[in-house]
Amino acid sequence: MRNSLRERRERAGLSQRALAEHVGVTRQTINAVERDRYDPSAELVFALAAFFECDAAALFDPDVELDATVSDLT
Amino acid sequence: MPARLTPRTTRRLTTALSAGGGLALGALVVVGRPLVGVAAYALGMLAAVALQYRSDAVLYDERDTAISRRAAALTLRTYGYASAVVFPALTVAWALGYFDWPAWSVALALGVAAVYLTYGGLRVAVAARS
Numbered sequence: 641m642r643n644s645l646r647e648r649r650e651r652a653g654l655s656q657r658a659l660a661e662h663v664g665v666t667r668q669t670i671n672a673v674e675r676d677r678y679d680p681s682a683e684l685v686f687a688l689a690a691f692f693e694c695d696a697a698a699l700f701d702p703d704v705e706l707d708a709t710v711s712d713l714t
Numbered sequence: 715m716p717a718r719l720t721p722r723t724t725r726r727l728t729t730a731l732s733a734g735g736g737l738a739l740g741a742l743v744v745v746g747r748p749l750v751g752v753a754a755y756a757l758g759m760l761a762a763v764a765l766q767y768r769s770d771a772v773l774y775d776e777r778d779t780a781i782s783r784r785a786a787a788l789t790l791r792t793y794g795y796a797s798a799v800v801f802p803a804l805t806v807a808w809a810l811g812y813f814d815w816p817a818w819s820v821a822l823a824l825g826v827a828a829v830y831l832t833y834g835g836l837r838v839a840v841a842a843r844s
Contacts, residue, residue: 665775666721672777681776 642701646674648692663687721771728773731762790833797826 649659649670656670663670665684672678680688689696719727735758742751766773801823807813815823 660772664772666772666777668722669775669777678777678780684776 641679642676642703643673643699645670645688645699648694648699649674652692659691662691719769721769721773724765724769724771725773728762728765731758731765734758735762790829793826793829797830801826 649656654662656674657667660667660670663684664687669678669680669684673680673684685696685700689699692699735755738754738758739751742748742754804813804815804819808815
């Protein structure tokens with residue numbers, strides 16, 4: 641899942657290890673998320689969004705393509 | 715001392731202690747010292763647990779769980795594909811008189827069957843709770 645985690649982390653002047661400690665995961669997990677090699681759980685997505693004080697959608701781009709949305713059904 | 719170790723070092727040490735304990739058990743059983751082997755194994759496992767317990771850092775997280783889940787699924791799939799081909803083929807060979815089941819192959823077949831029976835049972839149980 642594409643994301644702006646690295647940019648936001650570097651803008652905040654944090655190392656991967658420091659960010660990992662703040663959200664309760666390992667440095668390797670932060671690295672894997674930044675490199676788009678691991679899709680984090682919803683819990684971690686929201687923890688990261690809360691930490692950076694932004695919406696989850698601003699941090700992660702799920703790139704979801706649907707045939708329809710709920711608006712199309714109403 | 716463990717508090718000063720990095721999480722990665724602690725993880726590696728934990729793995730080394732667990733694997734070392736297991737290898738020591740196997741090696742000492744082979745050379746006829748089974749009780750010493752069990753003691754070495756217990757020591758390795760206790761040291762690994764103590765190392766993790768004394769560490770303040772996050773050593774394992776959701777990514778480790780995901781990796782373990784993926785590895786377990788691949789292991790089951792590998793054994794499943796191998797079993798689907800190998801055991802029926804050996805059964806046909808045995809029925810035609812080209813193969814005799816040595817004790818180890820019977821143990822292997824029963825072991826694989828036990829793994830899949832356990833998997834099937836747990837799958838039903840977990841699904842019922844989900």
